[in-house]
Amino acid sequence: MTTPTPADVTRTRVRNEQQILDAAEDVFARHGYRGASVQAIAEAAGLPKSNVLYYVGSKRKLYVALLERMMSRWNAMLDDISVEDDPAEVLEAFIRSKMTLTRTHPEGSRLFAAEVLQGAPFLQEYLRGELREWVHQRARVFEQWSERGLMDPVDPVWLIFLIWSATQHYADFEAQVLGITDRERLDDADYQSVTDFLCQVILKGCGVTSRRS
């Protein structure tokens, strides 16, 4: 028996799987599921192709594992809200946490984008289940805020999409942003500036006033 640890993961395994996942996230994000080759992932991870397949089993399993990792990051960000909360605080926290996800995991964000671009074949269940529920729950709260006059009567679902798209953009279209702004990369100050801009414009645009009023 040699006392195998419950999950039976050795240090080597953890290290290599990490390397593979990170390399694969970038390759899949750039080239999509079909366009990514196991060979390219292996090279990016600095391992022979057979070794990569030894760990992940197959290209498909690797891809699914990456999507799951990214979805768990999403979920970690999706905390619930109630009508009693302050609209300004909630909206601002929403924008800021979504932007943090984009900034800390740009490859993951792009992977998600590539998956949705091809019609989200691997994410139908998630989109039409968990995520849809979450959106509608939030939407209901937004509507109640509108009724109470705490914000303008805007379509809550379009508002959620607005926040998602405006933040997601800085990962998915990074190449465009860098090209147009003539930067090599976006630093923390840039992200700060964009986030403040989005909070300002979107809150004001919805008729939500910061609590300091």
Add this chain to the structure above:
Amino acid sequence: MTTPTPADVTRTRVRNEQQILDAAEDVFARHGYRGASVQAIAEAAGLPKSNVLYYVGSKRKLYVALLERMMSRWNAMLDDISVEDDPAEVLEAFIRSKMTLTRTHPEGSRLFAAEVLQGAPFLQEYLRGELREWVHQRARVFEQWSERGLMDPVDPVWLIFLIWSATQHYADFEAQVLGITDRERLDDADYQSVTDFLCQVILKGCGVTSRRS
């Protein structure tokens, strides 16, 4: 000589090239440059692979032709503005024409997204040249409007990106939008509703008042 027409295009050629371009736009949009196969494009166009290659020469040439077609659509939308124009009118027209592009050419929009996702290797020149100039020219006008108190002092480049991302979203993330809203497709009324929402929120968010005031 048989009086060859200047551009030497026969009816057959026009018809087949059109079929091929349209089929290819969809396949490239879904799977990216690497992920798309000539075989898949040929099947979508209802032609044998060799026939496709007879017309387009190579996969790369086909891809470049598609990007050029999409960029010319972009350019057709990018009319210039002046400080004397009305901010509300200009911003609203900007949002509406960008949304029209998204609605009338969703596959082209996704093709563009896929290209940028992979780092925009074929679009560096365009992004860092023509498009950058256009953005900065607009940005300068926005700044002058801010100075004149016609709008809030927001970062004009982030504002342009906000409009691009919020509209682009409905093509690139169509699968997500459909999944969450439980629709089969977005009809004209949906697009109308989203566009009105975006105009309302973004104009108000920037402190721009519609001229009817």
Add this chain to the structure above:
DNA sequence: TAGTATTTTGACCAAATGGTCAGGTTTGTG
């Protein structure tokens, strides 16, 4: 209708694809 230019297509090619496997090396532990 004769004859030329264009179009069509299956057969073919070298390279790359995802994946398997046998046989080796390393690692951890009793």
Add this chain to the structure above:
DNA sequence: CACAAACCTGACCATTTGGTCAAAATACTA
């Protein structure tokens, strides 16, 4: 140190890839 489990990897395989080509079919025009 023994030994089993885990790890590593080059050789190999069937299939698909982008692309070529020669020969047949079709379309246009004088």
